Amino acid sequence: MLRLLLLCAALGCGAGSDAAPLTFTMLQWTRVSNGRYVFWGNATLGGRLSHLLEDRNVTQVLPLEPPAAWAQQQDRVAKYLSYFSGIVQVFSKERALNYTQNLHCRLGCCLFPNGTARSFYEVSLNGTAFLTFHVPTATWELRWPRRDPMATYAQRELMKYSETTHNLQHFLNTTCVDILRAQSPQTGKQRGRSHAPLVLGLILGVSAVVGMAVGIFLCTGGSC
Numbered sequence: 001m002l003r004l005l006l007l008c009a010a011l012g013c014g015a016g017s018d019a020a021p022l023t024f025t026m027l028q029w030t031r032v033s034n035g036r037y038v039f040w041g042n043a044t045l046g047g048r049l050s051h052l053l054e055d056r057n058v059t060q061v062l063p064l065e066p067p068a069a070w071a072q073q074q075d076r077v078a079k080y081l082s083y084f085s086g087i088v089q090v091f092s093k094e095r096a097l098n099y100t101q102n103l104h105c106r107l108g109c110c111l112f113p114n115g116t117a118r119s120f121y122e123v124s125l126n127g128t129a130f131l132t133f134h135v136p137t138a139t140w141e142l143r144w145p146r147r148d149p150m151a152t153y154a155q156r157e158l159m160k161y162s163e164t165t166h167n168l169q170h171f172l173n174t175t176c177v178d179i180l181r182a183q184s185p186q187t188g189k190q191r192g193r194s195h196a197p198l199v200l201g202l203i204l205g206v207s208a209v210v211g212m213a214v215g216i217f218l219c220t221g222g223s224c
Contacts, residue, residue, distance in 0.1 A: 013110030013118055021118075022046055022180050025108035028053060033100040037085060046183070056081040102126050107133075109176035111184055119172035131155060138169035 013021045028041035043051040045062065052059040058077045060070050107121040121133035122143075129143035131154065140158045144151035158164045 013120075021110035021112045022184050023108060023110045024176060024180060025106070028105045030103045030105075031100065032103075039081060053077075056085075103130075107172070109172055109180060111177060111180040117173075117177040117180070119176060121168070121172065131158070133168065133172075135169055135172050138165045140164075 013023050024043070024045050026041065026043045028039065031038045039053060039055055041053040042049060043053075048062065050060070050062045050064065052061060056078045058074055065073065102125070104124045104127075105122070106124075107119075109117060109119040111117050119135045121135070122129070123131040125144075128145065130151065132141045132143050133139075134141050140155050142151055142155055
């Protein structure tokens with residue numbers, strides 16, 4: 001099933017348009033049940049699989065970073081996800097979780113041939129749209145079909161921190177797009193720039209949001 005998902009990673013920036021954009025997309029799934037979690041996901045660059053995330057391991061599929069430098073990136077990701085695992089275990093001890101939560105994050109950016117760009121960040125819960133990050137205004141918007149306290153609380157918490165508002169906005173609007181521009185044939189600036197910092201930032205950014213959301217559900221038992 002995972003391999004099928006990896007092959008079906010969506011571009012998400014108007015792939016059916018006449019002028020197809022250059023796109024970086026990261027997909028991440030998190031499943032939490034009985035105090036345990038499972039991470040898996042992938043990153044694609046220009047439609048090509050570039051990275052895999054399985055449990056606490058991130059693998060570089062495209063040779064975008066020298067082995068020694070990439071080993072350092074892998075270590076940082078593993079330490080972060082170990083920390084996240086510890087948080088889940090603490091929360092599960094405080095309140096038993098007798099149901100399963102499935103969170104899906106989809107984010108990235110697109111660069112069109114005319115030089116314009118678009119960034120996106122979407123979060124779904126158990127297959128239903130939950131939150132969307134509106135990049136131009138650095139605000140989180142509700143997508144939950146009902147305005148219940150849980151969704152409102154999650155939105156309010158995400159709006160409290162610069163890491164999940166303006167820092168995230170800068171990352172999606174600037175860091176992500178600049179790296180695409182460095183790879184775009186139209187710009188003539190293909191300089192072999194490393195993508196690992198971008199991928200690491202996306203992984204940590206997604207994990208931060210997922211961690212906060214999962215913490216909310218574990219602590220509240222699904223209601224606030």
